[in-house]
Amino acid sequence: MNTTRREVLMFAGGSAVGVLFTPAPWRLITDSALWSENWPGIPAPGHGEIRTRYTNCSLCTAGCAVRARCVGDQPVQLSGVSGHPLTHGALCPFGLAGHHLPYLPSRVKQGPAKEAADAVANGIAKCGAGECVATLDLQPARTASWTYRRAMAALKNGRYVAPSGDSSVAVDLSQARTVLSFGVPVLDGWGTPGNVNTARGGFRLIQIEAVESRTATMADQWLRIRPGSEDALAQALAGTAPIATAADATGLATSEIVALIAQLEHDGPTLVLGSSRLASSGRTVIARREAPVPAEWQKAAPVTALASLPDRSVRVLLIDESAQGEYLPWHTIEKKLVSDNPVIVAFAWSREGYARHANFVLPVGVYPEVAGDIPSAIDSVAATFRIAAPLVSPPADMVKPEQFVAAAAGLATGDTLRERADAIHKAARGSLFTYADAKSQALKDVTADAFWKALNAGACWIDAPDDKAPVAQLAAAGTESRPAEQADLPLAVVVSRELTPGSPILSKLYQESNLRLAPNRVALNPACGLEDGAQAVFETLLGKCHVGVTLDAGVPAGVVQVSGSPAVLDLCAAGVRAKVVRV
Amino acid sequence: MTSANKQIRAARYGMTIDVDRCNGCGACMVACSVENNVPPAHEGATDRKGLTWIRVYKVDNGEEYPNRRTAFVPVMCQHCGNETPCVHVCPQQAVDVDPSTGVVGEMPQRCLGCRYCMAACPYHARYFNWWDPAWPAGMEKTLNPGVTPRMRGVVEKCNLCHGRWHAAKERAAAEGKPDTEPVDYLPACAEACPTGAIHFGDLNDSASAAAKEAAEPESFRLLEKLNTQPKIYYRSKKEWVREIAAAPRPGTGKENTRG
Numbered sequence: 070m071n072t073t074r075r076e077v078l079m080f081a082g083g084s085a086v087g088v089l090f091t092p093a094p095w096r097l098i099t100d101s102a103l104w105s106e107n108w109p110g111i112p113a114p115g116h117g118e119i120r121t122r123y124t125n126c127s128l129c130t131a132g133c134a135v136r137a138r139c140v141g142d143q144p145v146q147l148s149g150v151s152g153h154p155l156t157h158g159a160l161c162p163f164g165l166a167g168h169h170l171p172y173l174p175s176r177v178k179q180g181p182a183k184e185a186a187d188a189v190a191n192g193i194a195k196c197g198a199g200e201c202v203a204t205l206d207l208q209p210a211r212t213a214s215w216t217y218r219r220a221m222a223a224l225k226n227g228r229y230v231a232p233s234g235d236s237s238v239a240v241d242l243s244q245a246r247t248v249l250s251f252g253v254p255v256l257d258g259w260g261t262p263g264n265v266n267t268a269r270g271g272f273r274l275i276q277i278e279a280v281e282s283r284t285a286t287m288a289d290q291w292l293r294i295r296p297g298s299e300d301a302l303a304q305a306l307a308g309t310a311p312i313a314t315a316a317d318a319t320g321l322a323t324s325e326i327v328a329l330i331a332q333l334e335h336d337g338p339t340l341v342l343g344s345s346r347l348a349s350s351g352r353t354v355i356a357r358r359e360a361p362v363p364a365e366w367q368k369a370a371p372v373t374a375l376a377s378l379p380d381r382s383v384r385v386l387l388i389d390e391s392a393q394g395e396y397l398p399w400h401t402i403e404k405k406l407v408s409d410n411p412v413i414v415a416f417a418w419s420r421e422g423y424a425r426h427a428n429f430v431l432p433v434g435v436y437p438e439v440a441g442d443i444p445s446a447i448d449s450v451a452a453t454f455r456i457a458a459p460l461v462s463p464p465a466d467m468v469k470p471e472q473f474v475a476a477a478a479g480l481a482t483g484d485t486l487r488e489r490a491d492a493i494h495k496a497a498r499g500s501l502f503t504y505a506d507a508k509s510q511a512l513k514d515v516t517a518d519a520f521w522k523a524l525n526a527g528a529c530w531i532d533a534p535d536d537k538a539p540v541a542q543l544a545a546a547g548t549e550s551r552p553a554e555q556a557d558l559p560l561a562v563v564v565s566r567e568l569t570p571g572s573p574i575l576s577k578l579y580q581e582s583n584l585r586l587a588p589n590r591v592a593l594n595p596a597c598g599l600e601d602g603a604q605a606v607f608e609t610l611l612g613k614c615h616v617g618v619t620l621d622a623g624v625p626a627g628v629v630q631v632s633g634s635p636a637v638l639d640l641c642a643a644g645v646r647a648k649v650v651r652v
Numbered sequence: 653m654t655s656a657n658k659q660i661r662a663a664r665y666g667m668t669i670d671v672d673r674c675n676g677c678g679a680c681m682v683a684c685s686v687e688n689n690v691p692p693a694h695e696g697a698t699d700r701k702g703l704t705w706i707r708v709y710k711v712d713n714g715e716e717y718p719n720r721r722t723a724f725v726p727v728m729c730q731h732c733g734n735e736t737p738c739v740h741v742c743p744q745q746a747v748d749v750d751p752s753t754g755v756v757g758e759m760p761q762r763c764l765g766c767r768y769c770m771a772a773c774p775y776h777a778r779y780f781n782w783w784d785p786a787w788p789a790g791m792e793k794t795l796n797p798g799v800t801p802r803m804r805g806v807v808e809k810c811n812l813c814h815g816r817w818h819a820a821k822e823r824a825a826a827e828g829k830p831d832t833e834p835v836d837y838l839p840a841c842a843e844a845c846p847t848g849a850i851h852f853g854d855l856n857d858s859a860s861a862a863a864k865e866a867a868e869p870e871s872f873r874l875l876e877k878l879n880t881q882p883k884i885y886y887r888s889k890k891e892w893v894r895e896i897a898a899a900p901r902p903g904t905g906k907e908n909t910r911g
Binding site for chain 1: 675678679685687689692698704707708718723785787788791792794796798799800801804843846
């Protein structure tokens with residue numbers, strides 16, 4: 070039989086079609102997929118003994134208790150500690166990803182420590198009459214803060230500067246039946262998340278805010294006012310200004326303000342947050358005893374507000390940015406510096422904050438690499454002492470800011486955390502809550518060594534309740550002023566103060582969804598004429614920077630909501646107006 | 653003894669999510685990503701191309717202030733119990749429903765990346781891996797050893813923390829408990845929620861908090877008219893939230909061009 074060319078082609082074609090009806094090609098595809106699952110481009114998780122360790126989160130003053138699941142010594146997952154009397158097992162999204170911070174790509178890993186020390190020494194020596202050396206501490210009331218204050222006291226012209234906040238004043242949410250908040254993010258990063266959520270059922274929340282923030286969304290009542298008119302409303306509520314004037318300024322109806330006044334009279338005690346015009350009632354705000362400190366530490370420089378420093382008076386400025394706190398826009402600091410070559414040293418883990426303006430940027434350890442205590446939270450009625458015990462080792466060449474400042478001032482220091490713990494133990498009051506067994510015991514029943522050991526293994530000292538603590542008043546962070554109308558800058562600015570996102574995994578909230586306003590974005594009303602996601606220039610009288618645009622119906626027309634990134638905050642001030650122009 | 657002789661008591665794991673308690677903090681999204689080794693966003697990722705096994709949506713009632721109301725709705729795979737759409741369309745049998753747990757599972761090793769399942773899912777709860785999974789240098793040390801990272805080109809989604817379920821099974825076995833009984837465990841999102849809005853449990857166990865809450869009149873499921881019988885229940889006292897859950901408000905829902 071002769072095989073023709075046509076038959077060969079028919080056989081080949083038939084085979085090709087027929088094989089599609091067999092499992093072979095599908096099996097091939099499956100095997101290819103299995104192979105690609107294990108290709109070397111995919112990181113393999115480490116393996117080892119699974120251990121549980123405890124610490125406290127130092128990303129903010131809430132200081133939430135943390136349980137770390139570790140593979141060997143490496144934390145792979147953080148969660149809250151249930152049963153904790155203050156934090157109630159809660160952790161915010163920033164705290165849940167805190168173990169990623171040591172691996173940030175933008176981290177500062179090297180710095181000229183020797184050169185900075187020489188420059189600071191020269192600056193101190195050159196300090197003339199009317200000039201000073203200042204330490205700016207973004208998170209005051211830590212043990213490191215006491216070292217700064219002692220170091221500044223050791224210098225004849227030293228000043229200890231803190232943004233704001235009187236750590237001796239605390240808020241008792243359990244005593245409040247109404248919380249009147251002037252733009253304070255009560256439910257989103259203001260106090261201790263677990264404590265606020267636990268107390269939430271006991272009070273009615275009235276949020277007064279220009280934009281629909283997360284707190285405004287969850288409040289029992291949200292009163293949308295014009296940006297910067299908070300003070301006018303507060304004066305009307307306090308009875309020091311006519312209601313009609315407040316109605317004009319805020320855009321609220323007169324009847325709404327009258328109803329609010331009646332509500333506050335009947336639904337007390339009222340806790341007022343974000344305004345010092347109105348007094349809180351009952352025992353909602355009290356003067357809290359501070360955690361004891363060694364007697365020899367009392368010779369310390371007082372806390373100075375930045376605004377009270379004379380302009381052009383700071384010769385040497387040391388900025389501790391290692392612990393996050395309220396960011397002061399650079400223009401408020403710059404005018405305090407001497408005009409001829411001030412020395413500015415920033416202790417920072419990222420170059421995005423004050424490091425942009427400093428002569429020397431010195432790298433510091435981040436949470437959870439370094440041991441440090443956390444100040445008492447504003448919503449903790451009793452003083453606390455918690456240590457963020459390190460879970461991983463810091464890289465080489467990290468600088469300890471308090472040791473650097475103490476050395477510059479010629480102050481000899483030892484293990485200050487241990488000294489503070491011993492002073493607290495000596496006072497023998499309060500209780501110790503240990504995380505591993507979720508048990509509380511009186512401090513007087515614990516030895517000094519056991520106390521220290523427990524603090525480093527995950528524990529919290531809570532001061533004894535002080536029923537006679539005097540009633541106090543909160544100081545407002547700053548009086549908002551109403552932006553003056555400017556034709557070329559049509560938008561009033563509202564600042565959304567949030568923690569700077571640290572872990573890259575927070576891209577889930579900022580980039581892969583629009584749940585939170587990313588640091589380089591501004592939010593505008595959908596009727597603004599720009600498209601969602603457009604690139605634009607944000608401009609105020611203080612400068613301009615590139616931003617992305619997010620459209621949000623919760624932002625009223627004529628308002629731009631900006632994120633809390635340092636680059637944007639540097640362009641903002643009370644009453645500032647802005648424009649956003651598409652590029 | 654063969655498996656046929658075992659008296660397996662099937663579980664039906666599910667959740668209740670109290671929309672009125674959710675403040676949209678995003679802790680569930682972060683905890684989920686950490687637990688399941690979901691990588692950080694690639695530079696080119698957007699809200700359409702991101703990987704978020706659970707995503708919190710901000711929804712509103714469409715009114716202007718002062719009648720405007722807003723809520724946050726966490727949405728993950730709804731673990732459909734009836735005619736599960738993604739299972740039906742998968743050409744590779746890479747998706748299945750575990751009869752012992754009711755969990756809709758995804759096997760990335762089998763996945764072709766055809767994305768039929770994404771098109772079929774009425775809840776937009778499945779995500780495609782557009783890029784190789786990558787973590788900043790050193791951060792791969794923080795990966796959870798209980799979960800394998802997935803490769804580029806496959807679809808992934810919530811599996812109610814299958815790694816945790818496995819660990820719970822192992823613990824139960826070590827304690828000598830029979831492997832025919834359901835185990836107690838908690839997915840990462842339910843554990844992390846700081847407001848306590850998410851409750852997880854066996855819906856077949858009438859004593860569990862999730863089963864009790866699911867049976868309450870204020871509980872509802874997303875797109876119930878499709879009769880997919882999801883195992884994720886939502887709760888809200890607000891009528892407008894329930895209306896949105898039944899059918900997205902016309903003109904506001906974005907077209908699903910993701911993937």
